[in-house]
Amino acid sequence: MAQIKSVLRDLLDDVLGLADSYAVTLKHLFRKPITEQYPEYKRLFAERTRGRIILTRDPHGEERCVACYLCSAVCPTDCISIEGAERKDGRRYPLWFRINFARCIYCGLCEEACPTLAIQLTPDFEFSKYGVLDFIYEKEDLLVDHQGKNAEYDYYRHAGVSVEGDKGEHINEKPPVDVKSNLP
Amino acid sequence: MAQPLVLFKNRHPNRVATLDEYRQSGGYAALERFIGGKIDPGEVVRLIDESGLRGRGGAGFPAGKKWEAVPKNAPFPRYLVANADEMEPGTFKDRILLHTDPHCVIEGMILAGYAFSATKGFFFIRPSYDSSAAIMERELEIARQSGFLGKSILGSGYSFDIVVHRSGGRYICGEATALLNAIMGKRPNPIKPPPYPTEKGLWDRPTVVNNVETLACVPHILRNGPQWFKDLSLTSKGAGTKLFCVSGKVNSPGAEELPMGTPLREIIEKHFGGMLPGSEFKACLPGGASTRFLTSEHYDVPMDFDDLKAIGNRLGTAAIMIFDQKTCLVATTHNLMKFFARESCGWCTPCREGLPYMRELLWLIENGEGKEEYIDTLRSMCKQVWNSYCALAPGAAEPVASLLEFFEDEVREHIRLKGCPFNAKAGN
């Protein structure tokens, strides 16, 4: 008797189990689907998404990158190479700037390391090429015409090195010391 | 008790005492007796040591001890420097002394030089005392003519000459080692001993640096004896008289010679005409800008080295700057800090960067941009600047430290009101 009882209980459990999953299926039949029809439909990503890397410009339209080599130093896959140079007015810039996207893992450390907010990751994640060389991005390919995520920041206004104009014209600076001043 | 006049014995309004006047008052007698009489230089040192004469330039180091520090077998030439670079704010006693009785200083220099066999004396004087320098040069020539100075003084075989060295004007030049650098034509940065100037000073030769007032006391002590000098003081530990210069909110500011240990109250009320009408004594700086504020609590303190030390203060140069209840001490301290920050020689970090930092904070407090946390920052910096290279920064910290100790309420009031309750104007 007890045996029969247990068989029946098992049977009931099985039926209920089936009914449960049917119920879920049934429920989902009437739900809005989550999957999207990529690439026909493209979703908007958050600004902070870590996708393709760009080099931004400062509010005056100058290159933000000063070729400080911090991004290449921090890069865990060593995919950034740079050579720094100096403009006539004393401003540093990258003579060339190369990212090997075939190696990039989009970790965003370069963006964190960048002291001038030049290098930024964008939501663009679609990256497939036929040739390996096509993954090698040069400065021309990386440099964009906008400020990216930080519209106002202008590193050279804070830096304390003069580019154009005299010393002491940056934010929070005193006029330059006049060595020959008669003032005490 | 009558005011005993020693250094100011020959004081005439608007006139310098002549050599004759000085001689009539007993001048050059000590020189004749000691150098002319060829009494051993050691005797000079002994007498000065016994008299308890302490340096009048601010530090209060016993003069005799300093001369003794010149090693007996030290090389020649040896130099004596009279420090008339009186740049401590509030201090002007040396100027008055030089305009009163220059020969007193000259004789003091010669005797001091004799004490450790110096051959040349430098009279180092600041540029704004140009008139005093001119008087000195004139009187030195007179002394030279009279045989008190130059080759073989009074035929004794001891030669000593004095040149006037004009400074280009900087507070740090008053620091003994910086002063030596200044004389040698180097940048006047202090040098931390050892070696002490008494071993390696000017051009690596033994050099003694004494304040002008200290030197002026020497002939009087030698003439009248050490006990006489000791008895001049009102306190048992003190010795001699002291030139007190009083400025600020009193009726007749100026310099007076008073016995060492005269109480502050007596100085102000009896000798300098009392506080200005409508003014009440709030605080004073008892010994120039690098001493601590002395509050009315200690209005009766005897003005002597040890007594002031006992209440945590210093006699310094005995330049008493008196502030009344209408004076904003934050603004005053800011002004003092501005002075010290500007006069830092720029050698060590605490002084060069720390003092402007403190000045900036005081200025912000005074001008209503102060924050509570500045008080803590100031307080810790007051301690930390003690680790600087020379004594300038520790001295500069004294007014601030005492401001925060005795007048913290006033400082907090500034911060609370976002401005100065006295409406004082601190120039930055």
Added chain:
Amino acid sequence: MLSEELKQELRKMIADAESSREKAVDVMLDIQEHHLWMSDEAMEEAAELLGMSPLELDELATFYDFIYRSPVGKYVIHVCDSAMCWLEGHQRVMDHISTSFNVPIGGTSPDGLFTLLPVCCIGYCDRAPAMVINRRVYGKLTPEKIDRILGRLARDNEFHPPE
């Protein structure tokens, strides 16, 4: 630019010293008596006389208050701005000189007569506020007194006797 006469005089002064560098300040003060300030050429010539490099002399010149490395007027007015003078109204003195005699603070009047500079304590605290003009000191300044002193200098090129 230094006259041969002056150079001769300076050479003599230097020869009397223990070491030539000792006279650096005196030489510069002397040159200023004639040329008002230490121009680069004056510095170079003075350095040569002293056996120093121009830089070594400049190390001293820029250190000291009373050596002027920038052009100054005929009369350099240093107004004390330390504790006592500040308390007694050094700012009023500065402002008065500045407005009445057209001297910018830290600069020189257009006629090249006066230069106005602050200075730290000059030891005339008992007669505050005080000022130094070409190393002559005037205390207890009032607007009237300043007008008298500077007026006389401007008019007659004569120093007012100290009071």
Added chain:
Amino acid sequence: MPRLVIDDLEIEVPKGTKVIDAAERLGIMIPRFCYHEALGAVGACRMCAVKFIEGPLKGVQMSCMIDAQDGMVVSTTDQEAVDFRKRVIEWLMINHPHDCPVCDEGGQCLLQDETVSSGHGRRRYPGRKRTYRNQYLGPFIAHEMNRCIHCYRCSRYYQEFSGYRDLGPLQIGNRVYFGRFKEGRLESPFSGNLVDICPTGVYTDIPARFKVRRWDLQRAPSVCINCPLGCNTIGNSHYRAVMRVEARMNPYVNGYFLCDEGRFGFSYTNGGADHAQRPWNSRISGADVTVEAALAESASKIAEISAIYGPGAVVALGSTRNSLETQSMLSRLCRRKGWQGPVWFNDPAIYRKVRSGVERLDSGIAVSMREIEFADFVIVAGADLLNEAPMAAMAIRQASRKNATIIVVDPRPISLPFEFRHIPAAPAQIERCLGSLVKGSISKDELKGFDSSAKGFCKALPAKFEEKESGISISELSGQLMSAKRPVIVCGTGIVCESTPAFAADCAQLLRESGKKAGLFYILPGASSFSSALLSGPETKTFSEILPQIEEGLIKALIATESDPFWDFPDRERLDRALSMLDLLVVIDYLPTETVKRATVFHPSSTVFEMNSTFVNQEGRVQHAERVHVGGVPIWGAHPPRIIRNFVPGGDHQPAWELLWKISAETSMLESVLTLGELIAAEIPVFEAVGHSKYPITEGRIIPENSEGSFVKPKASPAKGQTAKGFNLLLTDTIFASREPSAYADTLASVFPEATLFMHSGDANGAGLSEGDMVSVELELGAIQLKLSVSQRMARGFLFLPRQRGIHWQKMKEFSAWIAPERIRKI
């Protein structure tokens, strides 16, 4: 020896050791900015504060200012000290700009390190930052005063240590400014050390400016090969280019510092700014070929010529910039193949001087630069140190700062950054002057104690030397020398007579016999003259002696290994003619020399930065230079190409010894000699003797313990006074422009001294010439034009012409010339 406890560790240090150094010995690095071992303590930055807990001092004190004393208990981690140091950083940072990303010091900045380590991260100071304007300080050093933290290291180094007077502190208080009186190039040829000594980025290295960060550099210990001193350096490379050279501390050689020629004269290895100046590829008759083709061509042609004309028709040229490996290989090959050579020098006189000098050095008398610093009396005979071996001048300056007497006996208008007595004796008079000086210092008692040869030498020394013009009394100087304890004789090998180096050794020997700890220091030409002298024997020829054989057609093939006869052989036309007669000119080099241009077969060799190599400096110190990078055409300066290659462009170069071995086709050689170390030891037996057969040899001196120093009887020096009317024209070196390889560095081109002919002012007056005139000097093969400089402080009857790149002095027929007065004219 005081014992003290620092951070619970006990240490015993020699008396006079500062607490900061005692801590360093325990491995505790107390932060510091102003303190530097070479400059000493001044207590300006107050960064090295520690707390003294027990002992004679208490409280927070500066560890650089306090001598270690018994019983001190010091804590570097005490909260009060830590707080104070943190505050000092805050003070220093209130005005420091926010420019680390664009500062070349970033990544190697002491201030950056200490700021991070102190935990100071946020600026609390509410005021504004102080700013300064910068100055132009020349082509080497960039100035950025905003970054200054006023540690005074630069002015102390520049004025006190190196002895120049054009950079120092101006102004007062927190406006102190370190700079020059007026903008302009720093006068010191040691200015590059400012970069190393500045704890932050006030002075940065212009050639390396903005190129690379320290963390991206490939670094390796290297040795400077421009002059014989062998200063230790660090080569720094990136993207296949040597970016900068820094000084490497070696207490015996260069200390912490380096001269500007050594520091900035490296760009030859990169082929200059456009990378085109270096011959990168193998060539046959001017056309680029593969490495293998060139090697095969050389090997077969050499074999062919040997077969036809005999091996004696092949000559191997080496030079004094060869590495020890190359020199040993050359020496071995010549012997085994029967080639003539190796030839090391052009000028037979120089060769003999170098050899006689090296023969006379022994480990007892040879001093290092470090030992010169402790000398109390230095005699420089026939050497223009600042131009011939700059860092030696710096070493003598340190002796001078310790009050040593310095005497320079040299006919040239010497200038040095310290006080010295100059006796402008003619080259033939140098021995006379030196001899009388030494003789005067030997007392009669001392003379009695000498053995017969010393006695004989001493007695034969000239008793008197009159030097009227300089007004210097030799007898007075002799008196000073008599009381000296550690005299050093520095002897040049350039303009002096052939007998002088040995004579100087005899004088030093005599001083040693008289109980002094005397030293001898030679200035040799080139980085490896010492080893070339060890590798040569009495029959070794110089190029001048080989040249007639080429002209006669006896020699058919020349193998020039890093050797350029055009560099220092006088008669260029003759040389050109002779070389064109050769059947084969094999050139192995890394510089674009004139000889390279004429090569039949050219093989690119590796520079010192591209291989492991060994050099022996002029005091016999063996030093190893490690390979810094593989080399090749550098990438910087232009966009790197977008191609994928499996080879390094310009990467064909090989060490010269390897190329030599390959073209010799001497395959059997490795059977008898297994390693480079054994090769060297086999060629230079002294290596074996001092146990240096292992390779690489990284340290040690190879001069024998005590060579038999036998006194040579001094010859009677010629009588003074000129017979014929005219001038003796001598060639002399000048800094930056006279030495291979640095003279090929385009970084130095802008500082090449102006071509100047030196003449005594009396002579000039007689000839109607004056300072600054442009003159034309008619040499045997043509005239040269250059500026005239006159001086009173030089020997009369002499003209000195700098052997400098860009002056076509090779219009002389011999190594010196006799110029009649009419052949020098003002134009």
